[in-house]
Amino acid sequence: MRVHRRDQGWRSLLWTLAFVLLVGTGIPVRAAETIPPGFDRDLYLQGAQKVRVFRRSSIPPVGRREPFIMGTAAFDGTGREGHSLNLTNPQTITALEAVVTPLAFSASSGATAGVRLFGIACATGGGSGDFTGHHIASIGIEIGANGALEETFQLDRCVDPGCTQRQSVARRVVGPAQLFQPREIELGFEANQVRFGSYAPGTRPGARQTDGTAVEPHPPGCGPPANHQKGIDASNETAGPGTSASAEALVSDPKVNDQPAAVTPADAPPSGTTFPTTGSVAPEQITDLKFLFFDVDPALIAGARLLLRNQDVLPTALPIARIEVITDPLFGPILCVTLPDVPLGVSIGPESELAVEIELQTPAGPLVVTSFEFFASPP
Amino acid sequence: MVAAGWLGWLLVGAPPPAVGLEPLDPATWNTATRIRVLDEVSGTAVLGVARLGGANNGTAPLDANSRLDFVNPTTISSVEATFRILDAALIGSNFPAAPAARIDGYFYRDPSGTGSPTDQMGHVQGSIRLAIEEGTGALFAAYFVQKCLNALCSQVATLLNQRFPQAINRFETHRLRVAFDFTTGTFTFQLDQNAAVTFVVPDTVRLPPSFGLMRLQARAVLPASPTAFGRIVARVDDLRVNNAPYDSFSARRVPRTSITPGTGTFAGQIEGDVLILIETGGESVTDVRLFFEGQDFSNLLAGAIQGTSAGGGRTFRFPGVGLSSLVPPGQFRTVGVIATTASGRRASGYAVWHRLQ
Numbered sequence: 001m002r003v004h005r006r007d008q009g010w011r012s013l014l015w016t017l018a019f020v021l022l023v024g025t026g027i028p029v030r031a032a033e034t035i036p037p038g039f040d041r042d043l044y045l046q047g048a049q050k051v052r053v054f055r056r057s058s059i060p061p062v063g064r065r066e067p068f069i070m071g072t073a074a075f076d077g078t079g080r081e082g083h084s085l086n087l088t089n090p091q092t093i094t095a096l097e098a099v100v101t102p103l104a105f106s107a108s109s110g111a112t113a114g115v116r117l118f119g120i121a122c123a124t125g126g127g128s129g130d131f132t133g134h135h136i137a138s139i140g141i142e143i144g145a146n147g148a149l150e151e152t153f154q155l156d157r158c159v160d161p162g163c164t165q166r167q168s169v170a171r172r173v174v175g176p177a178q179l180f181q182p183r184e185i186e187l188g189f190e191a192n193q194v195r196f197g198s199y200a201p202g203t204r205p206g207a208r209q210t211d212g213t214a215v216e217p218h219p220p221g222c223g224p225p226a227n228h229q230k231g232i233d234a235s236n237e238t239a240g241p242g243t244s245a246s247a248e249a250l251v252s253d254p255k256v257n258d259q260p261a262a263v264t265p266a267d268a269p270p271s272g273t274t275f276p277t278t279g280s281v282a283p284e285q286i287t288d289l290k291f292l293f294f295d296v297d298p299a300l301i302a303g304a305r306l307l308l309r310n311q312d313v314l315p316t317a318l319p320i321a322r323i324e325v326i327t328d329p330l331f332g333p334i335l336c337v338t339l340p341d342v343p344l345g346v347s348i349g350p351e352s353e354l355a356v357e358i359e360l361q362t363p364a365g366p367l368v369v370t371s372f373e374f375f376a377s378p379p
Numbered sequence: 380m381v382a383a384g385w386l387g388w389l390l391v392g393a394p395p396p397a398v399g400l401e402p403l404d405p406a407t408w409n410t411a412t413r414i415r416v417l418d419e420v421s422g423t424a425v426l427g428v429a430r431l432g433g434a435n436n437g438t439a440p441l442d443a444n445s446r447l448d449f450v451n452p453t454t455i456s457s458v459e460a461t462f463r464i465l466d467a468a469l470i471g472s473n474f475p476a477a478p479a480a481r482i483d484g485y486f487y488r489d490p491s492g493t494g495s496p497t498d499q500m501g502h503v504q505g506s507i508r509l510a511i512e513e514g515t516g517a518l519f520a521a522y523f524v525q526k527c528l529n530a531l532c533s534q535v536a537t538l539l540n541q542r543f544p545q546a547i548n549r550f551e552t553h554r555l556r557v558a559f560d561f562t563t564g565t566f567t568f569q570l571d572q573n574a575a576v577t578f579v580v581p582d583t584v585r586l587p588p589s590f591g592l593m594r595l596q597a598r599a600v601l602p603a604s605p606t607a608f609g610r611i612v613a614r615v616d617d618l619r620v621n622n623a624p625y626d627s628f629s630a631r632r633v634p635r636t637s638i639t640p641g642t643g644t645f646a647g648q649i650e651g652d653v654l655i656l657i658e659t660g661g662e663s664v665t666d667v668r669l670f671f672e673g674q675d676f677s678n679l680l681a682g683a684i685q686g687t688s689a690g691g692g693r694t695f696r697f698p699g700v701g702l703s704s705l706v707p708p709g710q711f712r713t714v715g716v717i718a719t720t721a722s723g724r725r726a727s728g729y730a731v732w733h734r735l736q
Binding site: 067069083088101103104105106178179180181182248250252273274275276277278279280281282284285286287288290292307309310324326327328329330331334336338351353355368370372374375376377378379 | 420463550629642644654656670688696715728731
């Protein structure tokens with residue numbers, strides 16, 4: 001399985017990367033256009049929403065800020081739909097921050113999609129469970145009806161109890177956005193106004209309390225809301241047959257009231273992850289494979305298997321596997337199994353799963369921890 | 380000590396595994412923190428769902444699902460597809476519905492409802508699934524028939540609920556089929572090439588469904604618990620509807636771009652090929668741009684090993700890239716590609732590489 005190391009390609013890539021990073025030659029990029037989700041609209045009804053999150057786990061110490069991806073996509077839909085990550089205890093939140101990097105955006109004419117920080121800022125009506133008159137502030141990156149990728153601030157008013165319909169109260173284009181270019185954004189909730197800010201990472205001019213880029217006053221008569229919601233939202237708005245919209249963005253360093261917001265639970269069970277992850281491979285493709293295991297006590301390991309297409313291939317692979325414990329400052333010890341120079345395109349065939357299973361004998365009984373990915377040749 | 384543990388590997392048991400698709404922290408994030416996966420990967424569909432805790436931090440049950448709904452659902456009398464469970468886990472007890480990947484839909488209704496497109500009263504649902512068992516964590520195949528007892532179908536009467544005796548394992552391919560013969564009132568459920576199971580419904584008056592529901596679905600219904608956890612991820616392929624090919628998930632009607640290695644986490648040193656795959660369905664590619672951390676590195680493409688992708692499109696392969704040299708410990712880096720086709724359509728793809736130590 002081992003082949004001769006080939007280093008010429010990556011070294012030249014590294015040198016070029018270093019050079020370009022030094023001179024900084026960023027070129028603006030507009031969003032992709034009118035690419036609906038892959039599923040065929042002739043076969044399926046409105047579809048293809050997705051939320052993808054890093055396949056990770058472990059004990060997140062205080063301050064851990066793991067990036068995750070939020071996305072939404074729809075075709076032939078009507079109206080607004082999507083996903084939100086709603087924060088607990090929203091009534092105590094006065095500031096939201098995150099770094100948002102647009103990864104994939106598309107919209108047909110008249111449709112929109114975006115990934116935003118959001119929160120109910122004030123209300124002119126409604127009651128418990130009735131969102132009528134509630135004003136929702138948001139800042140984020142969206143692809144507009146004109147196909148342009150923009151960073152926008154919005155203040156919308158709910159016009160029905162379920163807030164299925166919204167009316168725009170204020171909308172400001174903070175500036176053009178570019179695919180793969182991160183932005184540090186913030187949303188502040190104050191007594192009579194919403195503060196919003198946007199910066200290139202690392203350029204923020206000091207403390208949040210004094211340096212927000214702009215404020216939007218609450219509309220007259222807009223007071224404390226009866227209902228509270230704040231969080232991160234990926235949503236799209238389509239207008240019936242033939243319209244589509246999608247948005248995916250990387251969200252990192254989320255903060256609530258200036259404190260990092262942990263993403264994964266502190267009591268996560270032992271788990272595994274594999275790199276590379278599920279994807280298409282070329283026939284000639286060769287790569288190191290890594291299987292990582294978190295929260296695994298080596299003393300509890302009672303057995304393991306390396307599986308290729310559900311067949312145990314461990315005896316063949318074991319002599320070349322590199323097994324080590326890596327201590328990560330945030331995640332602690334990680335059991336790391338590396339299979340070097342695996343000819344993925346040859347060994348897996350048209351489509352295969354590769355997996356490592358570890359058997360643990362815990363005080364509560366046996367536990368199998370699996371790390372796997374699925375690889376396939378393109379159709 | 381680690382080496383000793385690995386050298387002493389033994390294969391035992393099949394308790395609940397834990398892997399991948401980790402949930403978000405319900406102490407931080409409230410009601411909507413389910414993870415849904417619905418994607419096409421190299422000619423197969425991947426459906427999945429993961430969720431920690433019931434609704435509102437576990438104060439109520441929560442139905443988490445990801446699905447593909449068929450067009451013209453009321454005209455469908457049979458559905459079959461290949462399923463392969465990639466990932467399944469369950470922690471906790473009293474799940475209203477354990478994590479499962481399934482074919483599911485209404486095949487007829489009795490005359491008790493109004494016949495309105497919004498009235499589910501009297502609709503009869505047939506379902507066949509691969510699921511994970513509460514307690515043991517074992518996978519199994521099963522099927523059921525149930526009838527809606529009100530317009531919202533919030534109450535049901537179970538007419539049939541059985542398991543297939545065959546053992547099910549992760550990564551195995553299984554063919555699931557459900558069909559309904561409207562004339563004889565007979566459901567047929569079949570797992571692989573095993574003998575089909577039939578069930579004759581008690582209703583003598585059978586009407587076509589008025590409420591359209593027919594779908595492929597990954598689903599877990601969490602109990603009212605803050606710690607219960609459910610997860611299922613399945614590959615679905617070679618879908619047939621009404622005994623005719625319906626979807627192989629291999630069509631490429633819109634341009635798409637993917638990068639391998641895809642988004643993921645690694646630790647330590649790693650080296651491998653980086654593949655940019657542009658699939659166009661035959662349309663020529665007129666422009667490709669490569670970005671790393673938002674900076675344009677398109678000039679590197681000329682040095683890549685270039686080829687054509689099956690079904691039309693292009694590939695760019697960078698052999699032996701030292702990914703660990705590109706991503707500092709504890710950080711992540713974003714790679715992006717934008718491809719433009721001859722007709723002016725664009726498709727962007729990305730990968731976020733996350734390095735621990």
